[in-house]
Amino acid sequence: MPTSTRRARERARTRERIIEAALHVLETEGVGALTIRRIATDVEYSAPVVYQHFANKDALVLELVAHGHRLMLTEFHQAMQEPDVDRRMTRVASEYVRFAGEHRHLYQVMNDPVVDADERRRVVQPAIDALQELITTWSAAHDVALADPDQACKILWGTLHGIASLGHLGNVGNDRACRLAEQALHAILLGWRTEATANEQSTKGQ
Amino acid sequence: MPTSTRRARERARTRERIIEAALHVLETEGVGALTIRRIATDVEYSAPVVYQHFANKDALVLELVAHGHRLMLTEFHQAMQEPDVDRRMTRVASEYVRFAGEHRHLYQVMNDPVVDADERRRVVQPAIDALQELITTWSAAHDVALADPDQACKILWGTLHGIASLGHLGNVGNDRACRLAEQALHAILLGWRTEATANEQSTKGQ
DNA sequence: CTGTGTTGTTAACAACGTTAGATTTTCTAA
DNA sequence: TTAGAAAATCTAACGTTGTTAACAACACAG
Numbered sequence: 001m002p003t004s005t006r007r008a009r010e011r012a013r014t015r016e017r018i019i020e021a022a023l024h025v026l027e028t029e030g031v032g033a034l035t036i037r038r039i040a041t042d043v044e045y046s047a048p049v050v051y052q053h054f055a056n057k058d059a060l061v062l063e064l065v066a067h068g069h070r071l072m073l074t075e076f077h078q079a080m081q082e083p084d085v086d087r088r089m090t091r092v093a094s095e096y097v098r099f100a101g102e103h104r105h106l107y108q109v110m111n112d113p114v115v116d117a118d119e120r121r122r123v124v125q126p127a128i129d130a131l132q133e134l135i136t137t138w139s140a141a142h143d144v145a146l147a148d149p150d151q152a153c154k155i156l157w158g159t160l161h162g163i164a165s166l167g168h169l170g171n172v173g174n175d176r177a178c179r180l181a182e183q184a185l186h187a188i189l190l191g192w193r194t195e196a197t198a199n200e201q202s203t204k205g206q
Numbered sequence: 207m208p209t210s211t212r213r214a215r216e217r218a219r220t221r222e223r224i225i226e227a228a229l230h231v232l233e234t235e236g237v238g239a240l241t242i243r244r245i246a247t248d249v250e251y252s253a254p255v256v257y258q259h260f261a262n263k264d265a266l267v268l269e270l271v272a273h274g275h276r277l278m279l280t281e282f283h284q285a286m287q288e289p290d291v292d293r294r295m296t297r298v299a300s301e302y303v304r305f306a307g308e309h310r311h312l313y314q315v316m317n318d319p320v321v322d323a324d325e326r327r328r329v330v331q332p333a334i335d336a337l338q339e340l341i342t343t344w345s346a347a348h349d350v351a352l353a354d355p356d357q358a359c360k361i362l363w364g365t366l367h368g369i370a371s372l373g374h375l376g377n378v379g380n381d382r383a384c385r386l387a388e389q390a391l392h393a394i395l396l397g398w399r400t401e402a403t404a405n406e407q408s409t410k411g412q
Numbered sequence: 413c414t415g416t417g418t419t420g421t422t423a424a425c426a427a428c429g430t431t432a433g434a435t436t437t438t439c440t441a442a
Numbered sequence: 443t444t445a446g447a448a449a450a451t452c453t454a455a456c457g458t459t460g461t462t463a464a465c466a467a468c469a470c471a472g
């Protein structure tokens with residue numbers, strides 16, 4: 001039955017084309033233009049064929065979200081090339097905000113509260129893990145014992161998202177937002193370092 | 207013409223009732239349930255009367271956003287009672303995240319990118335100004351010369367929003383998010399202080 | 413009491429997500 | 443090669459959304 005495998009391949013290909021079309025519409029015209037009929041006509045099908053590949057619109061959108069996070073993660077890996085730990089952190093922070101600015105609408109749906117919380121946590125996890133690991137090596141490099149590394153990661157992640165949102169909400173331009181992220185990161189890391197040395201001093205003193 | 211003033215009063219009252227109803231639906235059932243027809247039936251009118259008071263749904267939603275920010279500002283003023291500057295900052299940070307958790311859906315639409323950027327900036331400004339002033343008195347109290355106070359304000363605002371979103375996106379519980387916000391704030395302020403003292407040392411040294 | 417606005421309702425429009433049924437196309441098997 | 447099964451696809455429709463037009467009911471001024 002070689003025909004069935006070909007059919008499966010074609011099926012998968014159409015599914016992929018739908019995702020690509022949806023992604024293109026989203027990125028170029030925003031979430032408001034992302035409708036089932038629009039996507040279908042873009043791939044030269046009628047609307048119902050979309051439902052042969054996705055249970056509903058939310059499922060398709062979730063795929064876009066997952067794609068977005070994979071994309072962001074590759075850009076992270078790019079920034080991870082930097083050998084110096086501090087510069088690496090700075091670049092990741094800057095890269096996060098730059099990504100949010102470059103893919104405005106994609107980033108928006110990536111952090112839209114309407115997509116299921118569990119599903120979103122699932123697709124974000126790899127990026128979170130990358131940041132977590134980066135923080136660990138940073139703290140090791142500077143002899144900083146973080147009280148709660150997981151908490152530190154959440155703080156950094158939240159901060160980056162918040163400053164990226166600042167750019168999104170139109171309060172500030174994107175390159176400006178990148179610099180803000182770097183500044184924020186710098187301040188937080190400096191704060192953690194001084195706190196650590198203060199603890200060290202006090203334990204040495206007793 | 208006393209009748210015309212009474213009519214105007216009644217008109218204003220219905221407008222207010224519409225806003226109240228919309229707010230109630232939003233807070234109790236989320237943004238998905240916020241439809242014109244639902245609001246209209248809740249105030250015992252037919253749908254089109256809403257359009258006698260608001261140009262369209264966006265205008266009504268904008269009113270909710272403005273209301274939300276006024277509400278948040280009053281909670282800020284509550285927290286501002288605290289005499290100690292550092293504790294005041296901590297309380298404001300915690301209060302911000304607490305508000306976001308207590309009024310999930312309202313906060314969500316308050317920071318929804320679909321509402322017009324200019325309009326949103328307008329309604330957020332008072333709260334931003336309050337934070338700006340708080341930062342100024344803090345920096346004065348600690349002899350910390352912020353390089354760019356406006357930038358510092360944006361960083362703090364963004365950080366708070368980001369960590370509040372963390373709670374929103376289901377990554378973390380709300381009370382946990384409050385503590386995260388306090389930790390983040392603490393780290394940033396500590397970072398700024400040590401940076402300032404470092405600058406002071408270097409200028410003294412030369 | 414009679415006309416004149418204001419206020420409200422009903423009915424409808426286009427667009428949305430989504431489903432059912434019919435139809436065409438594609439493959440299998442005799 | 444062709445009859446029947448299966449898969450793929452389309453058209454048509456449903457219910458809901460925001461929004462508008464046309465009309466009815468009411469309050470008020472002369």
